[in-house]
Amino acid sequence: xxxxxxxxxxxxxxxxxxxxxxxxxxxxxxxxxxxxxxxxxxxxxxxxxxxxxxxxxxxxxxxxxxxxxxxxxxxxxxxxxxxxxxxxxxxxxxxxxxxxxxxxxxxxxxxxxxxxxxxxxxxxxxxxxxxxxxxxxxxxxxxxxxxxxxxxxxxxxxxxxxxxxxxxxxxxxxxxxxxxxxxxxxxxxxxxxxxxxxxxxxxxxxxxxxxxxxxxxxxxxxxxxxxxxxxxxxxxxxxxxxxxxxxxxxxxxxxxxxxxxxxxxxxxxxxxxxxxxxxxxxxxxxxxxxxxxxxxxxxxx
Amino acid sequence: xxxxxxxxxxxxxxxxxxxxxxxxxxxxxxxxxxxxxxxxxxxxxxxxxxxxxxxxxxxxxxxxxxxxxxxxxxxxxxxxxxxxxxxxxxxxxxxxxxxxxxxxxxxxxxxxxxxxxxxxxxxxxxxxxxxxxxxxxxxxxxxxxxxxxxxxxxxxxxxxxxxxxxxx
Numbered sequence: 001x002x003x004x005x006x007x008x009x010x011x012x013x014x015x016x017x018x019x020x021x022x023x024x025x026x027x028x029x030x031x032x033x034x035x036x037x038x039x040x041x042x043x044x045x046x047x048x049x050x051x052x053x054x055x056x057x058x059x060x061x062x063x064x065x066x067x068x069x070x071x072x073x074x075x076x077x078x079x080x081x082x083x084x085x086x087x088x089x090x091x092x093x094x095x096x097x098x099x100x101x102x103x104x105x106x107x108x109x110x111x112x113x114x115x116x117x118x119x120x121x122x123x124x125x126x127x128x129x130x131x132x133x134x135x136x137x138x139x140x141x142x143x144x145x146x147x148x149x150x151x152x153x154x155x156x157x158x159x160x161x162x163x164x165x166x167x168x169x170x171x172x173x174x175x176x177x178x179x180x181x182x183x184x185x186x187x188x189x190x191x192x193x194x195x196x197x198x199x200x201x202x203x204x205x206x207x208x209x210x211x212x213x214x215x216x217x218x219x220x221x222x223x224x225x226x227x228x229x230x231x232x233x234x235x236x237x238x239x240x241x242x243x244x245x246x247x248x249x250x251x252x253x254x255x256x257x258x259x260x261x262x263x264x265x266x267x268x269x270x271x272x273x274x275x276x277x278x279x280x281x282x283x284x285x286x287x288x289x290x291x292x293x294x295x296x297x298x299x300x301x
Numbered sequence: 302x303x304x305x306x307x308x309x310x311x312x313x314x315x316x317x318x319x320x321x322x323x324x325x326x327x328x329x330x331x332x333x334x335x336x337x338x339x340x341x342x343x344x345x346x347x348x349x350x351x352x353x354x355x356x357x358x359x360x361x362x363x364x365x366x367x368x369x370x371x372x373x374x375x376x377x378x379x380x381x382x383x384x385x386x387x388x389x390x391x392x393x394x395x396x397x398x399x400x401x402x403x404x405x406x407x408x409x410x411x412x413x414x415x416x417x418x419x420x421x422x423x424x425x426x427x428x429x430x431x432x433x434x435x436x437x438x439x440x441x442x443x444x445x446x447x448x449x450x451x452x453x454x455x456x457x458x459x460x461x462x463x464x465x466x467x468x469x
Contacts (some may be wrong), residue, residue: 005456005457005459005463006452006456008456008459009452009453009455009456009459010452012430012455013430013434013436013437013452013455029463031458032466033463034461035408035466036412036459036462036463037431039408039409039412040412040416040431040432041431042387043385043386043431043432044332044385044386044432045325045328045385045386045388045432046386047321048320048321048324048338049417050316050317050320050321053315053316053320053324053338053341054313054320056315056342057316057342057345057346060342060346060352061346061349101370116325129370131374142370160373162421162422163422179446179447179450179452180453180454194421196421196422197420209348213420213422213423213453213454213457214420214454214457214458214460214461243447298436
């Protein structure tokens with residue numbers, strides 16, 4: 001009964017009704033789960049000495065803020081030279097730690113060209129970041145969300161996501177890395193995907209890999225020639241309804257309350273929400289209450 | 302009214318409220334207490350530099366994002382092995398029989414190993430709930446995820462950890 005863990009997750013958050021709790025305690029798994037929780041209850045990290053830590057923080061800040069006051073005119077040139085020198089050494093040091101971050105706003109996609117000419121198209125609400133002055137040495141991009149990559153030939157190019165890393169040389173591919181899921185589609189060249197289940201997948205053109213948190217990653221063939229979202233379409237194959245409507249919420253910046261479960265295969269477009277809702281709801285016999293522009297939509301069975 | 306983070310008193314309160322949790326969060330990521338404290342201090346320095354740009358209501362998730370980004374950018378990725386202090390359980394353990402104690406010790410070692418082996422996203426959520434005693438809503442807010450996603454991760458972490466019983 002896989003549901004027990006779910007009940008337990010709820011129980012840990014104090015969300016169960018009395019009857020549900022009763023059922024949980026009667027289940028065969030209760031003893032096992034309780035042992036895990038009891039053992040982790042005894043674990044702790046050393047408490048941080050807040051006063052000491054704050055003193056360190058304050059000292060660091062004051063060092064930064066201290067400015068020389070009342071420079072006499074005679075020393076003006078010397079001061080200027082010193083300042084120029086300081087800038088010369090400080091700026092690279094400051095830049096080293098600062099990452100450049102690019103986010104595509106809601107209902108917008110964004111094209112970003114990297115220093116080596118590689119191109120990234122960001123789907124809406126997605127973010128990439130990279131360390132600009134390190135990029136010449138190693139091409140590493142962090143991604144949250146979905147993006148299409150057109151990578152210029154060169155050394156290794158790595159995309160890091162919460163759900164795994166993707167390594168390539170020069171190719172085009174699409175990465176979708178929201179909440180729980182990682183989907184990588186390869187269009188040209190070769191792509192290597194390292195997923196948290198310690199699997200390494202080499203993708204050739206028209207292949208994709210799908211990984212869901214906690215389960216095994218799977219490689220399969222893909223018939224797409226380019227990502228659908230570049231053409232303003234979201235496409236699904238036997239996807240959970242929750243996942244489909246999450247995507248719709250993101251594309252149209254609305255709030256969708258879902259009171260139904262099921263799977264959906266098909267697509268919706270990004271230019272008309274009513275058409276999009278009908279595309280998903282009609283074939284599954286679902287009802288929605290969308291009428292000219294309400295931003296909270298309820299979908300029911 | 303929005304509070305002004307550039308005011309020392311407001312900033313200090315934020316530090317006292319979040320420093321410990323932020324340091325723990327950094328520890329789950331890098332597995333080294335000193336590094337974790339540096340990551341936390343660094344995030345707060347950045348908050349001070351950006352005090353007028355950061356919205357007060359978003360401070361918490363802002364701090365967690367900064368720690369995460371700095372970690373990804375600077376720390377060399379390696380297999381992280383987390384260690385925790387064991388607090389004394391409340392019952393008097395000297396009355397229990399040695400066989401039981403031995404089994405319990407073995408079980409704890411196995412559990413610790415299994416926690417270390419969890420996929421990183423699951424491990425993070427599991428520890429934030431179990432060590433920092435945070436509610437899912439709080440974790441969701443800090444990691445910029447939905448509450449549903451947190452619940453799912455807890456559920457998955459538990460079902461993976463439960464398997465260690467079968468191996469004992």
